[in-house]
Amino acid sequence: MNGLAVGAIYGLTALGFVLIYKATEVVNFAQGDLLMLGAFIAWTLVVPLGLPYVLALVLTIAAMAAVGAGLDRFVMRPIIGQPHFAGIMLTIGLAFSIRGIASLVWGPQERGLPTPFAQQPRNVGGVLVQESMLAIAAGTALLCAVLYLFFRHTRLGVAMQAASQNQLAAYLMAIPVKSVFTLTWAIAAAVSGIAGVLIAPLLAVELNLWIIVLKGFAAAVLGGFGSIPGAILGGLLIGVAEQLVGVYEPSAKGITAYVVLLVVLFAFPRGLLGEPQGKRV
Amino acid sequence: MALLDIANIETWYGPIPALRGVSLGVEKGRIVAVLGANGAGKTTLLRTIAGIVDPRVGGVSFAGEAIHGLDPDKIVRRGVSLVPEGRQVFPLLSVAENLAVGAFARSDAEEVAKDLAQVYALFPRLEERRAQTAGMLSGGEQQMLAIGRALMGRPALLMLDEPSLGLSPLLVVEIFGAIRRINETMGTTVLVVEQNARVALDHAHDAHIMELGRVVLSGTAAALAANPDVREFYLGIREGGIRGQRRWRRRKTWR
Numbered sequence A: 001m002n003g004l005a006v007g008a009i010y011g012l013t014a015l016g017f018v019l020i021y022k023a024t025e026v027v028n029f030a031q032g033d034l035l036m037l038g039a040f041i042a043w044t045l046v047v048p049l050g051l052p053y054v055l056a057l058v059l060t061i062a063a064m065a066a067v068g069a070g071l072d073r074f075v076m077r078p079i080i081g082q083p084h085f086a087g088i089m090l091t092i093g094l095a096f097s098i099r100g101i102a103s104l105v106w107g108p109q110e111r112g113l114p115t116p117f118a119q120q121p122r123n124v125g126g127v128l129v130q131e132s133m134l135a136i137a138a139g140t141a142l143l144c145a146v147l148y149l150f151f152r153h154t155r156l157g158v159a160m161q162a163a164s165q166n167q168l169a170a171y172l173m174a175i176p177v178k179s180v181f182t183l184t185w186a187i188a189a190a191v192s193g194i195a196g197v198l199i200a201p202l203l204a205v206e207l208n209l210w211i212i213v214l215k216g217f218a219a220a221v222l223g224g225f226g227s228i229p230g231a232i233l234g235g236l237l238i239g240v241a242e243q244l245v246g247v248y249e250p251s252a253k254g255i256t257a258y259v260v261l262l263v264v265l266f267a268f269p270r271g272l273l274g275e276p277q278g279k280r281v
Numbered sequence B: 001m002a003l004l005d006i007a008n009i010e011t012w013y014g015p016i017p018a019l020r021g022v023s024l025g026v027e028k029g030r031i032v033a034v035l036g037a038n039g040a041g042k043t044t045l046l047r048t049i050a051g052i053v054d055p056r057v058g059g060v061s062f063a064g065e066a067i068h069g070l071d072p073d074k075i076v077r078r079g080v081s082l083v084p085e086g087r088q089v090f091p092l093l094s095v096a097e098n099l100a101v102g103a104f105a106r107s108d109a110e111e112v113a114k115d116l117a118q119v120y121a122l123f124p125r126l127e128e129r130r131a132q133t134a135g136m137l138s139g140g141e142q143q144m145l146a147i148g149r150a151l152m153g154r155p156a157l158l159m160l161d162e163p164s165l166g167l168s169p170l171l172v173v174e175i176f177g178a179i180r181r182i183n184e185t186m187g188t189t190v191l192v193v194e195q196n197a198r199v200a201l202d203h204a205h206d207a208h209i210m211e212l213g214r215v216v217l218s219g220t221a222a223a224l225a226a227n228p229d230v231r232e233f234y235l236g237i238r239e240g241g242i243r244g245q246r247r248w249r250r251r252k253t254w255r
């Protein structure tokens, strides 16, 4: 179950990658730093400011959405139309900037984010599970359900899908494509923020949280880089594999994600749920 | 005053001029065809009107207001829709979702429902396949979907870029028949770019001929269809007698 909970966090990070990539064709390497930023914001709200957990969660989501929208509007938008390479360099630069700012504001020490969920195991259908792990799984599932309903069943969500499938045609349907990009960044950053809050019982709030980005990236590739369910599935798979390897051979835990990635890509070159070579114009 | 007024536009792709001073007007309620060989600048003309590229010189006005320089989504909201070259449907959305996206800018749900019924009446095949993913449709069905999707925005001016491209002769006639019906029953003004001069002149009211970024000949479709140069170079009808035999000596009269 721990593996699933960790995997859910990887999956959410992968989800951020996929959302931004599908809409704007930029691979956002600052995804892990956004997660870290979300964790620090939540910590600030809960510990020094003493706000209740749920309120802090909501405020963190709002703050991260604003951060995402701002990044797109003021950092990414000016380079629309430049080669992909420029976008990737920019997000790497962004990652370092966020890390730098966080280290100035919060410093290098590790902090704990208290959560209302108990650490003792509970019996769920015959399996002993920690309540905090259950909260991560439930939070992730809920978030996925909300995103699914949004993208499938709202006018804006369908328009966002359309814009990711054919930008020119989306423009011709009066969809404000640039605003769609901004909204996508806002959603992706909010998702990272949620991941940063959910991760609390697993890891301390600290600068190194950004490293999750590496696992998230592997999860996104595993899932087919472009598939939202694939991202979550990829994350879960890596999380569980790491957990199992960690039990039998702790020294190999670190490389598990990449071994799984290689093996799966060998069998499914397009990733688990990769789209068949779509007509992309 | 024409509904669409294009005044001496020049559009460049970097150092390459694609339109070298094009002026033409589209009167309300008409079907206007623009013919021309590959590379004449037909697509560029429509892309310039739609705001995908901006003219370097000159202006475009629609219903009396300048629209050049606006973003494409703003121009659509003014009532100018483009069915782009190569259809460009949203491949992973269903037929019904594609049509719904076409009405994205509208909030009059009841009227949207009426327009949807009209589109389905125009192209019954779309209704049969409404749950199917658009990427799985045949070329002809995708063309119908692209036209239907544009109609869902209820445009005053519908622009089509080579709707006949890659379709069987029978289907081409079906598509142009539908364009005619859109014009007659919905009152939509149509600007259509074509290489298939025969079918375009058969269905349009007015026509213009473009060569190398310029409009070289304009008139009613009937007048152009009777023009000997058009007959020879665009309709492939060789007149008998001296003219036909000494074709290589002739120069097109408009140069």
Ligand SMILES: Nc1ncnc2c1ncn2[C@@H]1O[C@H](COP(=O)(O)OP(=O)(O)OP(=O)(O)O)[C@@H](O)[C@H]1O
Pocket (backbone or CB within 6 Å): B013, B016, B017, B018, B036, B037, B038, B039, B040, B041, B042, B043, B044, B045, B195
């Ligand atoms: N994106 C582009 N970049 C550079 N040059 C371009 C671009 N698009 C078109 N051109 C050039 O502009 C000229 C006009 O092209 P355009 O696509 O408008 O022609 P067209 O009449 O639509 O041709 P076709 O019938 O083949 O579709 C051509 O010489 C073409 O090479």
Ligand SMILES: [Mg+2]
Pocket (backbone or CB within 6 Å): B042, B043, B044, B085, B161, B162
């Ligand atoms: Mg063309």
